[in-house]
Amino acid sequence: MTLTELELTSADHARGKRSPVTCALKCANACLEPDCNTSHNPHFRDIASAALSRRALLGIGAAGAFGIAIAAATPTGAAYAGDGRGPGKGGDLEFAPIAPVASTVDDFTVPEGYVWEPVIRWGDPLFAGVPALDFANLTAETQAGQFGYNSDYLDILADPNGKTGVLVNNHEYVNPGIMFAAAAVDAAEIRRRGDFYKNAQGFSVVELTRKSSGEPWNYVVGGRRNRRITVETRFELTGPAAGSDLVKTAADPEGRWVQGTLGNCAGGTTPWGTILSGEENFDGYFAWAADTAGQQRYRATPTTSTATGWETYDPRFDAHDADYVNEPNRFGWIVEIDPEDPTSTPKKHTAMGRMKHEGANVIVGRDRRAVAYMGDDQANDYLYKFVSKDRVSGSRKKNLSLLSEGDLYVAKFSGNSPAGEITGTGALPADGKFDGSGAWIPLTANGVSVVPGFTTEEVLVFTRLAADAVGATKMDRPEDVEPNPKTGKVYLALTNNSGRAATAVDEANPVTGNRYGHVIEITETAGQSGTTFGWSILLLCGDPATNANTYFAGYPKELVSPISCPDNVAFDSEGNLWISTDGAPSTIGRNDGLFKVPLEGRERGRVQQFLAVPREAETCGPVIHDREGLVFVAVQHPGENGSVAAPRSYFPDYATAHDPAAGIAAAPRPSVVQVYRDEEPVKPGRPRGRGRRGHGHGPKGFPGEPRW
Secondary structure (H helix, E strand, O other): OHHHHOOOOOHHHHOOOOOOHHHHHHHHHHOOOOOOOEEEHHHHHHHHHHHHHHHHHHHOOOOOOOOOOOOOOOOOEEEOOOOOOOOOOOOOOOEEEEOOOOOOOOOEEEEOOOOEEEEEOOEEEEEEOOOOOOOOOOHHHHHHOOOOEEEEEEEEEEOOOOOOOEEEEEEOOHHHOOOOOOOOOOHHHHHHHHHHHHHHHHHEEEEEOOOOOOOOOOOOOOOOOOOOEEOOOOOEEEEEOOOOOOHOOOOOOOOOEEEEEOEEEEEEEOOOOOOEEOOOOHHHHHOOOOOOOHOOOOOOOOOOOOOOOOOOOOOEOOOOOOOHHHHHHOOEEEEEOOOOOOOOEEEEEEHHHHOOOOOEEEEEEEOOOOEEEEOOOOEEEEEEEEEEEEEOOOOOOHHHHHOOOOOEEEEEEEEEOOOHOOEEOOOOOOOOOOOEEEEEEEEOOOOOOOOOOOOOHHHHHHHHHHHHOOOOOOOEEEEEEEOOOOOEEEEEOOOOOOOOOOOEEEEEEEOEEEOEEEEEEEEEEEOOOOOOEEEEEEEEEEOOOOOOOOOEOOOOHHHOOOEEOHHHHHEOOOOOOOEEEHHHHHHOOOOOOOEEOOOOOOOOOOOOOEEOOHHHHHHEEEEEEEEHHHEEEEOOOOOOOOOOOOOOOOOOOOOOOHHHHEEOOOOOOOEEEEEEOOOOOOOOOOOOOOOOOOOOOOOOOOOOOOOO
């Protein structure tokens, strides 16, 4: 079934936190699939060794040997009273927390005294001669030169002069229901739209300019570094699995060059200035064979069609084809791109393992090795760490190959409270907190497999199976995981796991049917490159007004902003944690937002909401430049449940129609937004919380024309 044929109702989405449309398009209804992780770690190795040969288990070979399957089967804009202690502090970003915004509100809400405006929107042209977005004429050719769809990971990198910079943004997936007016399509139209979808995803690299440091940014059409990376861009495989039989296809018999990137979710910026992106929900793009345990661990059931329809005309997306059975193995990697060189070949690093990567974030350890933390974003999957073989040097050229060699670890958590005190309700154990110790279990050492029965290539291509075999701890959807650059402590956002059974709770995942998610704080006990850590739960999320067992690091729960489904995290210059959310509308009835959480002193755990995104949108890619008084977020899938004929959001243009003569109504546009202080007096008829170029106040020609 193609995207244009989807008919979605609430029955299609029986559990989880997302709308049925988001769940179908973003992750191919992963929450409705049988659990991919059927391992019972204490005896998994016995099953693997006694019942299955290694080759049958993994389905080794270019043609994909059939193996034995493992059975599985408040009013907007109003200041929030909060705790009455006044604005939170953090660089130049003092603010009074906003009131939670009802999930029916189609507005971008910021604190009193701040304004917002888009930096760039889906369809804005990046190159001279490329037309502006035309809803009546969406073509693959124009989209290849325009800003992509559904913005996710984001960074804003200023040049030393402070006046120029570069924006890098992931584009995770598409929603044709709010792109194309017509529903009925033939094979030719499926191909036309399919090629458009390919060019709407991937990355955008865009140059920025401004008058002086600290000012808001404008994007540059035709900037030297401007680039689009899509599903058709050539990537180089690096590391031990490159060239192995597990990644060879008819189109790439050497197994070293991959066409495109998929499902680009969160990411990270390295100390040497490159961008990392996690290929997350890649499985939904393939007609999925799932005929071996190695494939089933990434998607439990086979499929014959996809939402994009690519498999109908591009054989590499049909994994039933013996020539392309390994094509899915070429996705699910950490991708590295160099935003400074638009001619460079992006890389996929096999040494960092293959999974549904949320992202990767690098910190330099005391021994000068690069350490990357990674979450595998699926219920009951794992937290990982990669440590580079070589040390970070003063040579950027050498650092560009750092992630090609190193060792991969998976986390095992142990609690320090009696099992009987972990009740599944979220009630604290007797010692007053959920905490304990942990170990980083090696999957590779000195670049070679240390998992019995797995070759190095198998560990890296079928990383989930290798992690099962060493007894890793099943977590509640590990999404973004980032080290705090000020303290070195690591923060893991666990978005939720509505399927966690009462018999499966543990101290690190202490809530049965965890709908609201939690955040874990990790302290490495032997440095970032070490193999032991301590941990404690910083936040048990939810609305304290309706959930008595929320927890905010000991801060009075009645004095915080309600928060649900933590997704991405970031830090300001003072080391405060900032959290963006994905799922609050369906869990606490509020629009998703961005929240600040102090980590030290008397305000530790005080959750304060800074902004809320529009109706049905997800808050992504937060970037906090607090010393300049700037905050950036990517607004993904606004008005996701609407259609071209009946839009449910008009963000960010809030126009009445793009082409009334053609009968095409206004449609929402995923965008990158900047928030900054309002230095102009409020004028009659001008609402607060909307920037000089924001909602209702666009420049001449906005929307439709390039703004700069």
